[in-house]
Amino acid sequence: MAAEKIYWNKEIETMGRDKMKALQSERLVKQVKHVWDNVPYYRHLMEEKGVCPDDIKSIDDLHKLPFISKADLRDNYPDGLLAVPKSECVRIHATSGTTGKRAIAFYTQKDLDIWDDCVARAITAAGGTKDDVVHIAYGYGLFTGGLGIHGGSHKVGCLTLPVSSGNTERQIQFMQDLKSTILCCTPSYAAYIGETLHEMGLTPDDIDLKAGIFGAEPWTEEMRQEIEKSLGIKAYDIYGLTETSGPGVAFECEAQTGMHINEDNFIAEIIDPETGEVLPEGSKGELVFTSITKEAFPLLRYRTRDICILTREKCPCGRTLVKMCKPMGRSDDMLIIKGVNVFPSQIETVLLKDFNATPNYQIVVDRVGNADTFEIKVELSDEMFGDTVKSISELEKKLSADIVQILGIKAKISLVEPKTIPRSEGKAVRVIDKRKLV
Amino acid sequence: MTIKQLSIFVENKPGRLSDVTATLKKCNINIRAITTADSSDFGILRLIVDDTDKAIECLKADEYLVKITNVVAVTAEDKPGGMASIMKTLYEANISVEYMYSAFLNPSDVTACLILRADNNENAIEALVDAGYKLLSADEMAKF
Numbered sequence: 001m002a003a004e005k006i007y008w009n010k011e012i013e014t015m016g017r018d019k020m021k022a023l024q025s026e027r028l029v030k031q032v033k034h035v036w037d038n039v040p041y042y043r044h045l046m047e048e049k050g051v052c053p054d055d056i057k058s059i060d061d062l063h064k065l066p067f068i069s070k071a072d073l074r075d076n077y078p079d080g081l082l083a084v085p086k087s088e089c090v091r092i093h094a095t096s097g098t099t100g101k102r103a104i105a106f107y108t109q110k111d112l113d114i115w116d117d118c119v120a121r122a123i124t125a126a127g128g129t130k131d132d133v134v135h136i137a138y139g140y141g142l143f144t145g146g147l148g149i150h151g152g153s154h155k156v157g158c159l160t161l162p163v164s165s166g167n168t169e170r171q172i173q174f175m176q177d178l179k180s181t182i183l184c185c186t187p188s189y190a191a192y193i194g195e196t197l198h199e200m201g202l203t204p205d206d207i208d209l210k211a212g213i214f215g216a217e218p219w220t221e222e223m224r225q226e227i228e229k230s231l232g233i234k235a236y237d238i239y240g241l242t243e244t245s246g247p248g249v250a251f252e253c254e255a256q257t258g259m260h261i262n263e264d265n266f267i268a269e270i271i272d273p274e275t276g277e278v279l280p281e282g283s284k285g286e287l288v289f290t291s292i293t294k295e296a297f298p299l300l301r302y303r304t305r306d307i308c309i310l311t312r313e314k315c316p317c318g319r320t321l322v323k324m325c326k327p328m329g330r331s332d333d334m335l336i337i338k339g340v341n342v343f344p345s346q347i348e349t350v351l352l353k354d355f356n357a358t359p360n361y362q363i364v365v366d367r368v369g370n371a372d373t374f375e376i377k378v379e380l381s382d383e384m385f386g387d388t389v390k391s392i393s394e395l396e397k398k399l400s401a402d403i404v405q406i407l408g409i410k411a412k413i414s415l416v417e418p419k420t421i422p423r424s425e426g427k428a429v430r431v432i433d434k435r436k437l438v
Numbered sequence: 439m440t441i442k443q444l445s446i447f448v449e450n451k452p453g454r455l456s457d458v459t460a461t462l463k464k465c466n467i468n469i470r471a472i473t474t475a476d477s478s479d480f481g482i483l484r485l486i487v488d489d490t491d492k493a494i495e496c497l498k499a500d501e502y503l504v505k506i507t508n509v510v511a512v513t514a515e516d517k518p519g520g521m522a523s524i525m526k527t528l529y530e531a532n533i534s535v536e537y538m539y540s541a542f543l544n545p546s547d548v549t550a551c552l553i554l555r556a557d558n559n560e561n562a563i564e565a566l567v568d569a570g571y572k573l574l575s576a577d578e579m580a581k582f
Contacts, residue, residue: 380447380503387445387507387555388536389475389482415480417449419501 008124008156009117012264013319017312020320024267025058027292032056032065035298038083041076042068042300062267062290063278067301073103073243082106084296094142095242095341105144105242106296112151114293115245118262119152122251125260125317126211126236128182130157133208135180137171137189138216140164144246145216145339149184152248158182165189168196175207183212186339187219187227187235191370194230204232213238215247217339218327220436223370224256237326243302244291250324255316258323265293268322269301270310273331284309286331287324305332335433337365338372340409344430347376350402354395355384362421366434375412376403379421440508440559441576442490446483447503450476458483458502465496470579471541471553486511486541486553488580509555511541511574512566516550524552524571531565533558541579551579 007013015023033053035042045066046052055064073081082089089106107115128134134153138145146164153160161178163171165185171193174180183190190212197207209231215238227235239259240247249266250259261268270285271278279285287308291299306327315323335342344363351359360379365372378399386392396413403411422429448454455474462469462485471486487493490506497504514520528535538554551574556562563573 382503382505385445385447385503385505387443387482387484387505389477389480392447392480392482393477415447417447417501418503420449 006124006127006129007319008121012262013121013260013321015264015320017320020263021059023264024292025060027264028059028062028267028290029053029056031290031292031294031298032300034295035083035300039081039298041072041080045072059267062269062301065290065300067276067288067303068299069303070103070243070305077102078104079106081297081299083298084108089296091147092142093144093147093242093246103243105245107245108295111245111294111296114265115148115248116151116155118245118248118251118265119149120155121262122213122236122238122248123149123152123156123158123182125251125253125319126182126213126234127254128153128156128158128211132156132158132181133161133179134158134182134184135161135163135171135175135178135209137163137165137183137185137193143216144240144242145184145186148240148246148248149213153184168193169200172197172200172202172207175209179208181208181210183209183231183233185212185214186216187214187223188217188338188367188370188372190214190227190231190235191223194227195369198230204230207231209233211236213251215239217336217372218435226370239324239327241289241304243297243299243304244289245294249289253315253317253319257315258311258325260315260319260321260323261310263321266291268310268324270308271303273303273305273307281310281312284328287327303331305330305334307331333431335363335365335431337374338409340407342374342407342409346406347403350399350406351378354399354402355381357381357383359384360421362430362432364432364434372435373412374409375414377414377416377421379418380415381418384415439510439563439573439575441486441511441574441579443507443509443553443555444485444487444490444493444497445505445507446485446497448481448483450479450481455483457500458497461496461500461502462487462493465492467493467496468580469542471539471551473537473539473553475537484537484539486579490576507555508559509553510559510562510566511551511553511579513549513551513572513574520550521552523569524566527565527569527571528556528562531561533562533565 036053049066051064088108090109091107093105095103140146212233212235224235236252238247238251240249250261252259267290269288273286287304287306289302307329309325311323362377364375400413468488473484475482534557536555541551
């Protein structure tokens with residue numbers, strides 16, 4: 001006899017399509033009215049498109065609504081899209097990046113409860129129960145990773161270890177002493193923990209981990225196999241973005257063939273990134289989310305810029321929630337390096353500030369072992385070139401410090417000779433990403 | 439009296455010094471003094487040449503990053519203590535030397551030539567001249 005399938009919310013996770021559509025429709029109609037009444041910017045966008053709440057009667061009318069993008073979030077920084085009084089909010093999170101690029105998401109208590117519920121489904125799908133010890137090695141802070149998983153782990157009733165990232169030997173010590181069973185962090189950090197474990201002369205038999213929930217950056221099937229082997233676990237992917245809440249928008253089940261989207265809270269669409277046209281099921285295109293239960297920071301048709309495919313094929317786990325594949329790329333120039341969102345324009349801003357001009361530069365990203373490497377090559381110009389090694393080294397140091405301040409991650413700065421960064425058809429190639437992530 | 443020094447930015451990679459000197463050879467430039475300053479990733483090649491303007495033109499044509507810095511060329515007797523007395527003169531005048539190196543010598547001559555960059559070249563010149571040192575002009579350097 002097959003073991004009974006365990007779900008956190010069986011009714012929702014295995015709901016029939018028609019019933020789910022009805023639920024989504026009901027919530028969408030309510031949400032559209034909520035933003036129309038409370039967010040002047042949304043009302044303005046809708047008026048521009050000639051739509052009013054009465055035009056949205058069900059999920060079939062979703063395509064009538066305007067898109068919202070990261071640029072809208074930036075224009076409304078910090079709280080222009082807030083849909084409830086600030087006194088109703090209990091927390092914020094923010095994306096990495098400069099003030100200009102930073103998106104701030106506000107949460108009411110109900111928003112946090114729903115988020116926790118989404119994460120609880122992910123933990124349950126990874127085999128987690130109240131008997132588990134969830135070891136959270138995501139960073140805590142404005143980043144949604146740490147506190148997001150933390151809330152879900154509490155909800156399931158797991159013993160939650162808020163270890164945060166860093167100090168890997170201590171992480172392993174904790175795993176041994178407290179018998180951690182589920183590890184949650186970025187996949188590259190999981191791989192590093194695996195390497196460190198072996199360097200310490202230990203094997204997976206010396207720890208009690210059985211599963212890992214990894215997200216916040218792209219990772220491959222090969223990486224999954226490597227992590228599973230080095231830590232002796234089953235590794236599950238999780239997807240989310242700060243703008244829509246954080247990790248838990250979608251989660252992987254035991255089938256490990258894509259992530260189930262929590263459709264009762266997020267309606268997913270795939271569009272043509274050029275025309276904005278909604279593409280039929282199974283098409284490859286840009287993923288768009290509408291958060292239909294969020295109170296504080298609702299987003300209607302938010303363009304994630306992630307390129308993806310959705311599928312409704314029957315999943316052996318029994319869940320009926322639509323599945324998304326691992327993001328296959330971006331429809332903009334954003335890079336995810338060491339789990340941090342990086343836009344080339346942010347680097348240009350730093351160069352402009354430090355040099356009063358934009359020199360030719362190139363971002364080189366690679367993956368050595370399982371860790372990202374990040375190098376910025378900058379062509380030295382007449383104005384930047386001093387006669388002493390000291391003056392140039394100081395320039396390098398300043399640039400390096402400013403990059404850390406803006407991006408939160410360190411880059412190797414390489415000052416190179418003029419005209420040495422290859423140009424393609426006269427246009428400098430700004431980004432070389434040697435990682436093979438798709 | 440200062441003379442013009444060329445500073446060239448070179449990345450630390452094989453063949454770069456060979457490339458730079460080949461450019462100078464191509465333009466028939468004679469090197470009168472040369473030194474390198476380096477970090478782990480790049481170096482600065484400092485040169486005194488017989489025809490500075492022509493050298494700059496050639497190097498720029500080959501896309502090198504070149505900077506001109508005024509330096510002092512001072513001669514001293516080529517014997518023990520020759521260097522020590524120059525340094526003492528500068529120290530007593532409260533002048534810091536940022537870097538220095540020696541120029542190519544004529545073997546029949548008994549003088550040594552030191553190229554130096556001070557924190558304040560004008561004060562350095564005054565101190566050295568007052569102490570009786572002979573400074574070289576660009577023309578003299580070219581022929582030296």
